[in-house]
Amino acid sequence: MAKIIPFNAVRPTRDKVSLVASRSYQTYTQAEREARLDYNPFSFLHIVNPGYKYDREITGVERYQLVRNRYMEFKEDDIFIKDPSACYYVYKIVDRDNQEFNGIIAAASAEDYENNIIRKHEDTLAYKELIFKDYLKTVGFNAEPVLLTYPDNQVIETIIRKAQQERAEFEFTTTYRDTHYLWLIDNKDSIEIIQKEFEDMSTIYIADGHHRSASSYLLYKDEKSQNPNHSGKESYNYFMSYLIPESDLRIHEFNRLVKDLNGLTKEEFLIKLDTIYRIENRGKMPYKPSKKHHFSMYLDGEFYSLYLRKSLYSFESSLDALDAQILFKTILEPILGITDLRNDLRIMYSNGKKDVINVKSQVDSGDFAVGFGMVPVNINEMKQIADEGLKMPPKSTFIEPKLRSGVTIYEF
Incomplete structure (x- = not known):
């Protein structure tokens, strides 16, 4: 009421x-x-x-x-x-x-x-x-x-x-x-x-x-x-x-930009990603994911698509199924060493209205090493997380x- x-x-x-x-x-x-x-x-x-x-x-x-x-x-x-x-x-x-x-x-x-x-x-x-x-x-x-x-x-x-x-x-x-x-x-x-x-x-x-x-x-x-x-x-x-x-x-979604690869070379980083994602090199043409649990990545002048290997990731709650949470739990935290999404100065956010071209330009400028894109959260996801008393990672939605x-x- x-x-x-x-x-x-x-x-x-x-x-x-x-x-x-x-x-x-x-x-x-x-x-x-x-x-x-x-x-x-x-x-x-x-x-x-x-x-x-x-x-x-x-x-x-x-x-x-x-x-x-x-x-x-x-x-x-x-x-x-x-x-x-x-x-x-x-x-x-x-x-x-x-x-x-x-x-x-x-x-x-x-x-x-x-x-x-x-x-x-x-x-x-x-x-x-x-x-x-x-x-x-x-x-x-x-x-x-x-x-x-x-x-x-x-x-x-x-x-x-x-x-x-x-x-x-x-x-x-x-x-x-x-x-x-x-x-x-x-x-x-x-x-x-x-x-x-x-x-x-x-x-x-x-x-x-x-x-x-x-x-x-x-x-x-x-x-x-x-x-x-x-x-x-x-x-x-x-x-x-x-x-x-x-x-x-x-x-709209918020894309992620990270300043460095946490001491990894490009090849070492891709090998670590390969453990939990199927990776495809999309070349220089802008690429944007079209469905849940798929991500785009821009690294060293090229776009990649990342497809989550679902057999290696468990969905215990609505939060676990949220793309921003998946990206955090599988890449940002374990590989890139970002544990505090609110205060770590190595990560920045770009709202999805600016599109992947903004991610590309930010990485090409040298200010960031890698950028990630995802599809937007929908209203039902947002409500379910609220109903379960859970909280999204920061910058999960641009509304x-x-x-x-x-x-x-x-x-x-």
Whole structure:
């Protein structure tokens, strides 16, 4: 029984939303950030990078407080305005490849996260959870929704499509050529129907935003323990989410790049691989695997296909059958000596949207010795791993859509 409720969003005014909305801070190059900060006074980057005003880097608690200050200035200047009533927000993205994503921005329950109604498939780092929890506690808002997915639901889809027949409250196109639309659902009957449909769902799944949801849960625990009058209705009991049906989710793979062969020659490396893989040299033409448990490899100017010898590898769980786990257990750890996928600087990741050509160019540059490609995880694999309480290796999925910060804001 999922608790997905409407909320009073703080939003940019219609005339400024395209100027405010930004990608995640880390996705910009330094030159891109500086250009936006120099020439766009309305960018949300001014809020999350408050040190720009003083021409210096500011970190820790001091930065969090300044983020809060910049946010309040945007509200004082009426760049941001809070909706007078609680709404669901229908959000649509049409990307440059004409892929369409339709869903609802709403508040999801931290208690549901605790009780495994909202299920996870990816590990998180405890120190990152704590850092972001402290950040949320100081700034008092969340500006980037967690991406959740739910089973396709005809009732919710009908309400979404009906809302989309009206003029959108927001419509803007980014420099990435993605077009974003937002509609408000403030009709009492529609709100009750949507809430009831989510209540009838026994589970929903985190698609993207595991650290953000974990940090929101830690904030909920802190605030609950410190509030003798806790009722369960306080804003800290929820976190902002973008919920889309499973059929709208797009899952891409993450390819692996490794800096060296762990002291092995090319020939020694291939011989070790031959123990558990059938290897075929595909030459210089780009090669991409087409089915599970098959991998591509780019090494010394040539592509190879690797076919797992299944008689030598056992599938004891859904995690064991995951290609990212197979690659780790058969090559990265035992042959290349990579035991810590999160922190080992010898391994890097390239999302599958960049394709094997990016893997080739990275290896050809000399920065990496070998690259591996795989097919994407599917939604059923992701759900099964979550249902079994298991966690995928890091960078197992690159999931779309990717949302903009600052379009809707949830205040604690």
